[in-house]
Amino acid sequence: MFWRLFLALALVGAGSLRADTVPVGMDNLFVPVGFDDNDEVEIVADGHLPNACHRLTDSFVNVDVEKREITVQPKARRFDGICHDDFKVPYQKVIALGQLAAGKWTIKTAYPGKTETLDIQHVEGKGPDNHLYAPVDAARMGVDIGGKWAAKIRGRFTNTCYRIEKLELIPSGKTLQLLPIMIRDVKDPDGMPCREKEREFEAEVAMPGDLMPGRYLLHVRSLDGRSVNDVFSNIWIARERYVR
Numbered sequence: 001m002f003w004r005l006f007l008a009l010a011l012v013g014a015g016s017l018r019a020d021t022v023p024v025g026m027d028n029l030f031v032p033v034g035f036d037d038n039d040e041v042e043i044v045a046d047g048h049l050p051n052a053c054h055r056l057t058d059s060f061v062n063v064d065v066e067k068r069e070i071t072v073q074p075k076a077r078r079f080d081g082i083c084h085d086d087f088k089v090p091y092q093k094v095i096a097l098g099q100l101a102a103g104k105w106t107i108k109t110a111y112p113g114k115t116e117t118l119d120i121q122h123v124e125g126k127g128p129d130n131h132l133y134a135p136v137d138a139a140r141m142g143v144d145i146g147g148k149w150a151a152k153i154r155g156r157f158t159n160t161c162y163r164i165e166k167l168e169l170i171p172s173g174k175t176l177q178l179l180p181i182m183i184r185d186v187k188d189p190d191g192m193p194c195r196e197k198e199r200e201f202e203a204e205v206a207m208p209g210d211l212m213p214g215r216y217l218l219h220v221r222s223l224d225g226r227s228v229n230d231v232f233s234n235i236w237i238a239r240e241r242y243v244r
Contacts, residue, residue: 019077021057023111024049024091026074030217030231031107031116033172034179036123039225041097043107043118044217045074046231048090053083059095060110069106070097070118092231134164134180134201136222141207141232149207149234151178151218160188160197167205176207178220 026047035041045059054076062071074093102122108115136155144150151169165183169176180203188194211234218230 019055019079021075022054022078023060024054024056024074024076025112026109026114028174028215028217028231029072029107029109029114029116030175030219030229031118032175032177032217032219032227033119034121034170034177034221035100035118036121037102038099038123041100041118041120042227042229043072043095043097043116044219044229044231045072045093045095046091046215046217047074048088049076050088051083051085052087052089053079053081054089055079056091056093059093061095061097063097063100065101067106068103069108071108071110072097073110092229094227094229131168131179131181132183133221133223134162134182134203135224136180136220136228139178139218139220139228139230141216141218141230142204144204144206148209149211150204151176151207151220152202152204153178153180153220153228154200154202155180155222156198156200157182158196158198159184159194160192160199161185161194163189164201164203167203169205169207171208174214175217175219178205178218180220180222182223 026045028046030044057075057077059075060073072095100120102120105118107118134155136153138154140152142150142152162182162184165181168179168181213234215231215233220228222228
């Protein structure tokens with residue numbers, strides 16, 4: 001008897017939590033450059049949910065290989081309740097497209113209608129990438145001491161002989177792609193033999209000084225095959241100074 005009552009209450013509770021899945025609009029669709037045909041391709045949607053009763057869920061993705069077209073659409077679960085309709089909820093959503101063949105692809109959204117171009121390069125050699133990227137855990141845009149935008153990354157090396165060789169920045173419209181290229185030395189900074197040891201690292205690079213006001217994506221590649229992203233608003237308030 002107890003278990004029947006428990007099951008009935010559980011079913012009632014589950015019914016009360018049902019929600020419709022609805023498409024949600026986006027303000028910006030960021031399509032980074034520099035993906036190869038052996039990468040897991042990711043794009044980023046940026047927008048606002050209508051109110052506090054919406055929760056993001058898996059996005060719709062349809063890949064048409066013959067037409068080289070990909071249709072994507074962020075979706076949300078819509079619940080009943082006190083929705084605070086006077087407050088829109090900002091969101092960022094990374095949409096995974098998987099591996100794509102080399103060539104030009106068209107990215108489309110159904111609501112609202114947006115179209116972007118994605119250019120996939122063919123990777124040379126047998127390695128996973130043309131560069132050895134640093135293992136990045138986090139990335140963030142910030143303002144440096146001089147009042148200009150700087151990309152700041154943080155991660156972990158697992159061997160004492162690895163270090164950042166350079167941070168290669170590729171501006172592409174509203175996307176700023178950052179490649180944290182690392183290199184292996186023969187000995188560690190203290191002149192000792194290489195050994196396994198986890199240690200954190202931080203690095204930063206200044207952004208171009210001619211960024212116009214608007215929304216931008218900082219897209220950082222990482223050694224584990226994923227990307228680390230930060231969408232930010234560039235607002236001009238004084239000469240050579242930007243704030244978030």
